[in-house]
Amino acid sequence: MSGPVDLAALRAQFDAQGLEPRNLDTDPIAACRQWIGAAREAGLFEPDSMTLATVDAGGTPSARAVLLRGLDEHGFVFFTNYTSAKGEALDASGVASLHFLWTAMRRQIRVDGLVQRTTVHESDAYFASRPRSRQIAAWASDQSAVVGSRAELDEAFAAVAERFAGVEVSRPPHWGGYRVVPDRIEFWQGRETRLHDRLRYERSAGEWTVSRLAP
Numbered sequence: 001m002s003g004p005v006d007l008a009a010l011r012a013q014f015d016a017q018g019l020e021p022r023n024l025d026t027d028p029i030a031a032c033r034q035w036i037g038a039a040r041e042a043g044l045f046e047p048d049s050m051t052l053a054t055v056d057a058g059g060t061p062s063a064r065a066v067l068l069r070g071l072d073e074h075g076f077v078f079f080t081n082y083t084s085a086k087g088e089a090l091d092a093s094g095v096a097s098l099h100f101l102w103t104a105m106r107r108q109i110r111v112d113g114l115v116q117r118t119t120v121h122e123s124d125a126y127f128a129s130r131p132r133s134r135q136i137a138a139w140a141s142d143q144s145a146v147v148g149s150r151a152e153l154d155e156a157f158a159a160v161a162e163r164f165a166g167v168e169v170s171r172p173p174h175w176g177g178y179r180v181v182p183d184r185i186e187f188w189q190g191r192e193t194r195l196h197d198r199l200r201y202e203r204s205a206g207e208w209t210v211s212r213l214a215p
């Protein structure tokens with residue numbers, strides 16, 4: 001879809017639909033895919049960006065955006081630097097929350113779960129699919145570390161580019177994926193004229209059950 005998004009029409013459309021268990025897939029992963037797909041079809045920019053919330057070893061919370069790069073029955077996958085602040089927090093706590101927000105559609109999804117690193121094979125495959133400049137940047141940037149200047153970063157990038165001149169850029173060992181394995185997924189749909197809708201799926205012994213929550 002191209003051209004400006006008609007926000008008022010979008011809101012009205014999703015407001016009118018409301019949210020009932022009968023119009024949301026019984027599999028919340030499938031429902032997530034449908035909502036992300038709807039945001040994409042509506043022409044929203046980066047509909048698969050999400051906020052990742054972590055808590056570090058000292059109990060300090062932190063949140064930042066990452067891009068969803070895989071979603072199936074096993075969980076939500078994103079890629080990053082394992083030695084970044086978020087990487088250290090994820091490895092220390094083993095838990096994460098994700099938050100998708102599409103204000104134009106008056107929708108959000110919240111995901112809570114355990115987190116694990118993706119396999120080396122998954123990280124290799126995704127890294128290989130990235131544009132070369134991003135592969136070089138993954139080597140050049142010691143993500144979350146303090147840097148002296150922009151020039152320092154540019155020099156690091158140039159040095160890595162030279163090192164890999166004419167050959168494939170290998171995946172840095174400190175770069176790879178995480179998978180959030182959800183045990184709770186909540187769908188929120190804003191309603192203009194009534195109370196907002198909240199449906200929460202919880203997984204226990206492999207089965208999802210859905211509850212309506214007060215807004």
Ligand SMILES: Cc1cc2nc3c(=O)[nH]c(=O)nc-3n(C[C@H](O)[C@H](O)[C@H](O)COP(=O)(O)O)c2cc1C
Nearest residue numbers: 049064065066067078079080081084085086087144
């Ligand atoms: C829309 C958007 C998408 C982003 N996607 C990623 C991503 O997929 N992986 C990543 O490491 N950082 C991503 N970033 C940058 C992070 O938000 C963050 O600045 C960086 O990962 C360092 O976070 P940390 O110091 O808490 O580890 C993204 C930022 C924005 C605004």
